[in-house]
Amino acid sequence: MNNPDQPLKQRLTPLQFAVTQEGATEPPFHNAYWDHHEEGIYVDVVSGKPLFSSRDKFDSGCGWPSFARPLEPEELQYRKDFSHGMVRVEVRSQTADSxxxxxxxxxxxxxxxxxxxxxxxxxxxxxNDRLEAEGYGAYRRLFEED
Structure with a gap:
């Protein structure tokens, strides 16, 4: 993982920085996880906090990763967003405010x-096969056979 003491602009790609710190939106259908089907978890690129599970991911047809629920609801915060002539609810990470x-x-x-x-x-x-090695072993239970 990246050194958390490094300034964010050095740790993140320009797109990651623009999205997480400046509220940008990446292009639909041209991003890493919109059509990703491997089992595992998705964490905040800034803080490393667990956010979503592949078990809760679904294809919404919108071109971005879509999830039915968060892994850790307390790690998300919500804000009204009136940008672009719309009324939406923005989702941010609690720990890193991404x-x-x-x-x-x-x-x-x-x-x-x-x-x-x-x-x-x-x-x-x-x-899934890297959860233990990356320090997320507690989430292995999500992918064990019923």
């Missing part, structure tokens, strides 16, 4: 009806 994306109430009803539309640039993916 802009992640937006949340909508148009998710699949069978998954609870919520859609977390998240920028790939705000996330780092930890594959």
């Amino acid at each position: 802009h992640l994306g937006h949340v909508f109430d148009d998710g699949p009803p069978e998954l609870g009806g919520i859609r977390y539309c998240i920028n790939s640039a705000a996330l780092r993916f930890i594959p």
